[in-house]
Amino acid sequence: WxxxxxxxxxxxxxxxxxxxxxxxxxxxxxxSAERVVVGCADEVDNCTVGHVLDADAKCAQGKGMQWTYAQGGRSVASEWDLICHRAFxxxxxxxxxxxxxxxxxxxxxxxxxxxxxxxxxxxxxxxxxxxxxxxxxxxxxxxxxxxxxxxxxxxxxxxxxxxxxxxxxxxxxxxxxxxxxxxxxxxxxxxxxxxxxxxxxxxxxxxxxxxxxxxxxxxxx
CATH class of the missing domain: 1.20.1250.20 (MFS general substrate transporter like domains)
Structure with missing residues (x-):
């Protein structure tokens, strides 16, 4: 060579x-980004404000549990909300x-x-x-x-x-x-x-x- x-x-x-x-x-x-629970309805079981949901956790927004992204903008999924109904x-x-x-x-x-x-x-x-x-x-x-x-x-x-x-x-x-x-x-x-x-x-x-x-x-x- x-x-x-x-x-x-x-x-x-x-x-x-x-x-x-x-x-x-x-x-x-x-x-998918981790999510943090920010609100719980009275009828929802096993819901704690501040609990961190991992990327594979079931989506419960609109069913008595509200959440936000733990690290918003750190991934493409959190940037454009590509989770739950947009996960596909x-x-x-x-x-x-x-x-x-x-x-x-x-x-x-x-x-x-x-x-x-x-x-x-x-x-x-x-x-x-x-x-x-x-x-x-x-x-x-x-x-x-x-x-x-x-x-x-x-x-x-x-x-x-x-x-x-x-x-x-x-x-x-x-x-x-x-x-x-x-x-x-x-x-x-x-x-x-x-x-x-x-x-x-x-x-x-x-x-x-x-x-x-x-x-x-x-x-x-």
Whole structure:
């Protein structure tokens, strides 16, 4: 291996780090928030003001028990009240992302051959930055879903382009090394984002961190 191969491998691996973060982001920002009981009717049993209801607790608002979010605005669910009668909307966060990935792979992966690996990796990394910022600054859940869809498209094409260019600049004898490096980068992205989620519990700043990661990747390409 020469210096050029190492540089390409590092840049490609950094792309997979950013994609791993985008893939796992809903785990940290999309979960249902804890709720605190703020009012109880006389006929309601086992109701205590100040009691914390976990994310899986049954919804009882409007049936003698009133509650509010314990940490309002810390998750997508609490931001747009995606719980109880709107709980069916929360899985759409991942659905939009994977639908974008499907569209990116099916309809746009041909651009990698027609326009080149590096230009596509650079362009779709920039698109990932834009979509991540759109998610962080979204004013409604629909806008957030559009951002997640675009992020799925961007990650599908950029990760494929990164993988292809990395394989093409190395010979077959180093294929296992490339695979090890890329999968290690993916695992690192998943693991390294946990401290960031603990440090930034609010979902909007945490999403902006992902945008910054994609900015770095775009500049590297």
């Amino acid at each position: 020469g210096r050029a191969q190492v540089v390409v491998l590092l840049v490609s691996a950094s792309t997979w780090v950013a994609c791993a973060v985008g893939f796992s982001l809903p785990i940290f920002v999309g979960g 909307m929360l899985p759409m966060v991942e659905t939009a992302f994977f639908l974008g990935g499907l569209c990116g792979n099916v309809f746009l992966s041909c651009l990698i051959d027609s326009h080149g690996r590096v230009p596509c990796a650079c362009f779709f990394s920039c698109l990932g930055t834009v979509c991540s910022v759109l998610c962080a600054l979204s004013s409604s859940f629909r806008v957030y879903l559009v951002g997640r869809f675009g992020l799925g498209v961007a990650q599908a094409v950029s990760s494929s382009a990164a993988w292809l260019v990395c394989c093409e600049v190395t010979d077959a004898n180093h294929a296992s090394t490339v695979m090890l490096a890329m999968n290690s980068a993916w695992s690192f992205g998943l693991a390294a984002f946990v401290p960031a989620a603990l440090w930034l519990p609010q979902w909007r700043p945490l999403t902006l961190v992902h945008a910054v990661v994609f900015v770095i990747v775009s500049c590297a390409w």
